[in-house]
Amino acid sequence: MTSPLFIVIEGIDGTGKSTQARRLAEWLRSQGRETVVSREPTDGPWGRKLRESAATGRLSPQDELEYFLKDRKEHVDTLIRPSLAEGKVVILDRYYFSTMAYQGCRGFDPDEIRARNEAFAPRPDLLLILDLEVDDALARIGSRGDSANEFERRDALQRCRGIFLSLQHEPFVRVIDSSGPLDEVTARIRQTLIETGLASA
Numbered sequence: 001m002t003s004p005l006f007i008v009i010e011g012i013d014g015t016g017k018s019t020q021a022r023r024l025a026e027w028l029r030s031q032g033r034e035t036v037v038s039r040e041p042t043d044g045p046w047g048r049k050l051r052e053s054a055a056t057g058r059l060s061p062q063d064e065l066e067y068f069l070k071d072r073k074e075h076v077d078t079l080i081r082p083s084l085a086e087g088k089v090v091i092l093d094r095y096y097f098s099t100m101a102y103q104g105c106r107g108f109d110p111d112e113i114r115a116r117n118e119a120f121a122p123r124p125d126l127l128l129i130l131d132l133e134v135d136d137a138l139a140r141i142g143s144r145g146d147s148a149n150e151f152e153r154r155d156a157l158q159r160c161r162g163i164f165l166s167l168q169h170e171p172f173v174r175v176i177d178s179s180g181p182l183d184e185v186t187a188r189i190r191q192t193l194i195e196t197g198l199a200s201a
């Protein structure tokens, strides 16, 4: 059995997390490592409710926080812990750092959110924060950020980015400059894994 490896990719919307998660998985598989990719919110019952709420009207901040926690507990129990126990690489597109950032923006204390999560959710070996200026991120998702609604979103994303970056000095965290072509970002991520000794060249 190979040793397990747990990698989380985070960042504000528009930073390219899903694409980079997929590419990282392909690269690690090409090195013969059994790799699982997953995302939060998940496609399970709580995650589906959260995704639906984005279209049908947002939940109260309290309900939203509780649903993210329920979704994550299920994810930890059914996929994350079992896959790590089998010695697999697990790559997640968002995890509890997103709850710190996004629900932190809705008024909850990020440190309390973190503590509640770390009571049941394993900490990753490596947290990659894909970082981009908010204007560039908005441009990538096709928003100019200048209508009232978009202005509010811009402001929220600015605060989310700040919460993500507040983690940057922790030993398991690396910030990845996500500006420029996708291939360059992919190369930076690979380099980071090599430098941290988590993958070979």
Ligand code: TYD
Residues within 6 Å of the ligand: 013, 040, 041, 068, 093, 094, 095, 096, 098, 099, 100, 102, 103
């Ligand atoms: P996202 O990864 O953007 O999903 P999709 O690819 O379907 O657009 O995530 C959906 C939203 O959920 C995103 O705006 C961030 C938010 N979110 C939270 O607010 N808290 C969390 O704990 C997580 C995991 C996501």
